[in-house]
Amino acid sequence: MEGKEDKHLKIMITNDDGIFEPGVEALADVLSHFGEVVIVCPDTEKSAYSHKITLGQPLKLKKIDFAPTAEAYAVNGSPADCVKLAMEVLLKEKPDIVFTGxxxxxxxxxxxxxxxxxxxxxxxxxxxxxxxxVSLDTFKKENIKFGIVKQMLYRVVEVILQNKIAKNVMLNVNLPYTSKELCKGVAVVPMDLTISRYHYTALNDPQGQDFYWLKDNYQNLKVNEGTDYQLLKEGYITVSPIDLKHTQKRKIDQISRWFTNFNYVQEEN
Incomplete structure (x- = not known):
């Protein structure tokens, strides 16, 4: 890959699989062509941690020497902890962009x-x-050829960095596990919230008590046409913009009217 490196661009990387997973180094290899990279990741796997932050116990930053293309630090916390700690403590100035994966x-x-x-x-x-x-549509860690993944990702990153992401929007990118030649293109789609991917399976322990294990049914799901699920399986890179806004002015006005009478009675009292 021929780089278009710009050391003025500050890029931060984190993940939820842990700092020693090969996906981190692969991402750093790609992004180092575009700017100066720093890695701040959990010290162990923190998958499905959602937006948890650590309360009631201290966090530690440890410098790790494993990525020749970037400074790297491990944190004994969640992925969100890593970003928060980097922004408030580690980095002298905020990065221009953050990549996760x-x-x-x-x-x-x-x-x-x-x-x-x-x-x-x-x-x-x-x-x-x-x-x-950034996520990759395979679970077979030991067989991943990151060389073909990096070639495909490079082209996506190049387009993203040539444009401007709004500050209240993030991009969720899923890569099919295929070569850039076999990739069918990029589909910008919403995330399909109608599908329940995980289901609890009941099992019995030796004492006959039920316990429940969360099973991932991703490989066997019946999916809707034109969704992120379907297009990713068909060999497209999917890009889903996610908005930071969680409240809408129209809904605030509407629900405020529900309590008009309640507030009137309170004022009368």
Missing amino acids: INLGPNVGRDMYYSGTIAAAQEAMLYQVPSVA
Whole structure:
């Protein structure tokens, strides 16, 4: 890959699989062509941590010497902790953009509410820093050829950095596990929240007591046409913009009217 390196661009990387997962180094290799990279990741796997932050116990930053293309630090906390700690303590100035990943396994549909990868990108949004979550549609860690993944990701990153992400928006990117030649293109789609990917399975322990194990049914789901689920499986890169806004002015006005009479009675009393 020929780089278009600009050392004035400050890029931060985090993830939820842990700092020693190969997806982090692969992401750093790609992003180092575009700017100066710093890595701040959990010291162990923190998948499905959502937007948890650590309360009631101290966090530690430890410098790690494993990525030749970037400074790297491990944190004994969540993905959101990593971003928050980097923004408030570690970095002298905020990065220009935050990337999270490369996550092992896709983040589609309702994963928006569970994923530590996405939550870390959302934490960056809270600091008015553009962010991109990157996931790969495979679970077979030992067989991943990151060379073909990096070639495809490079082209996506190049387009993203040539444009401007709004400060209250993050991009959730899912890569099919295929070569850039076989990739069918990029589909910008919403995340399909109608599909329930995870279900509890009941089992019995030796004493006959029920316990429940959360099973991922991703491989066997019947999916809707034109959704992030379907297009990713068909070989498209999916990009889903996620807005930071959680309240809407129209809904505030509407629900305020519900309590008009209540407030009137309170004033009379």
